[in-house]
Amino acid sequence: MAEGPPTTPDPLARMLGDIRACRRCADDLPCGPRPVVQAAASARLCIVGQAPGRKVHETGIPWDDASGRRLRDWLGLTPAAFYDPAKVAIIPMGFCYPGKAGSGDNPPRPECAPLWHGGLMALLPDIGLTVLVGHYAQAWYLGRGRKATLAETVRAWRDYLPSGFLPMPHPSPRNQPWLVKNPWFEANLVPHVQAAVRALYL
Secondary structure (H helix, E strand, C coil), X not given: CCCCCCCCCCHHHHHHHHHHCCCCCHHHCCCCCCCCCECCCCCCEEEECCCCCHHHHHHCCCCCCHHHHHXXXXXXXXXXXXXXXXXXXECCCCCCCCCECCCCECCCCCCHHHHHHHHHHHCCCCCCEEEEECHHHHHHHHHHHCCCCHHHHHHCHHHHHHHCEEEEXXXXXXXXXXXXXXXXXXXXXXXXXXXXXXXXXX
């Protein structure tokens, strides 16, 4: 029996393959490149974070650390739902671990967002909500629309919902002082976040 023509990957699969194979800034990554990304065309929720930490670099699993556990609690998602690419796209501002800085990690590599984000987002037509975790994601996606501080931007979350964005602080344990200083976030905003996420899948 003659075989049919070889199948070609769909555009999203091809782009994800290109991202995972990317070595654009390999010389600038102290631990080498290991792009971490998760997506499927059916995803309704998109999480745009900062960049993988050292543990995520080692496992290749996004948000596989204490920050990820807190983020899943904030979103009201089980690990099974969170790691289901058919439901949740996970797209960091920098796809590779950028290395350690004096306090915390280095910023996301600047090459990633302009190189990949526009094309990748265009291949995710069903995204109903994009959660912007931390100021790097908010600066890129909100631009001049963000407020003077992260706290003010997060407080103004209702302003961004019509455009499909929801700004949040980074859930890192290093951010605990911010959460203590801003108890309104977990007390008042997190329930709205969880309701918004649940509404995506009703």
